[in-house]
């Protein structure tokens with residue numbers, strides 16, 4: 001098999017940047033990477049990380065996942081519009097009490113996280129079907145499997161991504177097009193940082209005092225502890241993401257990147273009534289917080305000893 005052309009979205013930072021660079025630096029030189037970002041003024045970090053691969057195995061192009069014209073222009077600018085692998089990574093986060101989030105802000109979130117994927121797949125899938133080959137790798141999240149307190153809209157956008165891909169995968173298979181959902185747990189990127197900064201500034205006056213207290217005094221400190229204890233680096237996630245991208249014959253449909261998170265997602269499948277994960281989360285957060293904190297400390301030690309949570 002010759003060189004495969006990989007288009008990655010959201011490469012100005014975090015996971016997208018790490019995935020693009022890792023593929024471009026592949027020792028066997030199997031990939032030509034089209035690393036895209038919505039704002040080319042943010043290209044410096046990628047250029048630095050790409051080093052010698054820049055304009056050799058990695059080229060940078062503009063692509064805004066919320067704009068069909070921008071996607072079409074980018075794809076049309078590629079020789080024969082060829083994309084063998086799409087890594088749909090661009091995404092935004094949102095945390096906080098629902099009463100403090102406007103419907104238009106939630107629509108914006110879906111516009112990137114879900115409709116961005118829809119736009120890219122609509123643009124690329126017909127060509128892949130015609131060529132009877134291709135691979136669509138989608139950056140989902142463990143929150144696409146299991147919801148989480150104060151992540152209502154974000155988790156919903158990733159659930160939408162999961163349902164979309166799960167449905168499409170069967171048709172895609174008929175045309176020899178592979179699909180893979182990558183499901184990271186917490187990853188230490190700008191995503192997390194932006195989330196906390198926005199949370200600090202958030203106007204909580206639209207919600208009641210108790211909810212505001214739970215968000216500020218329980219959720220935010222817990223969330224920080226979780227990121228510190230079991231958070232992966234973007235490079236660790238890139239390593240896992242690139243293995244399905246490498247895997248030409250039989251890539252997995254789902255790929256959770258963090259083994260420390262697996263017991264939480266497994267609860268969902270263990271109890272069809274749905275009580276188990278909801279009650280477990282409730283008890284962990286509101287009743288057994290000391291035990292939860294102790295478990296996090298143990299996980300932090302394990303995480304350091306075993307290195308990474310990479311599955």
Ligand SMILES: NC(=O)c1ccc[n+]([C@@H]2O[C@H](COP(=O)([O-])OP(=O)(O)OC[C@H]3O[C@@H](n4cnc5c(N)ncnc54)[C@H](OP(=O)(O)O)[C@@H]3O)[C@@H](O)[C@H]2O)c1
Nearest residue numbers: 010012013014015038064065090091141186187189190191
């Ligand atoms: N970090 C985590 O804990 C975590 C966990 C699970 C899943 N994920 C998922 O991983 C993906 C990457 O997130 P990250 O952690 O690497 O965060 P990040 O560092 O904030 O990167 C997000 C990337 O998406 C880009 N983006 C946002 N809106 C876009 C648009 N309309 N068009 C094109 N690009 C756009 C951003 O570009 P700008 O620089 O222009 O904003 C940035 O390059 C997301 O889909 C996220 O949901 C993250």
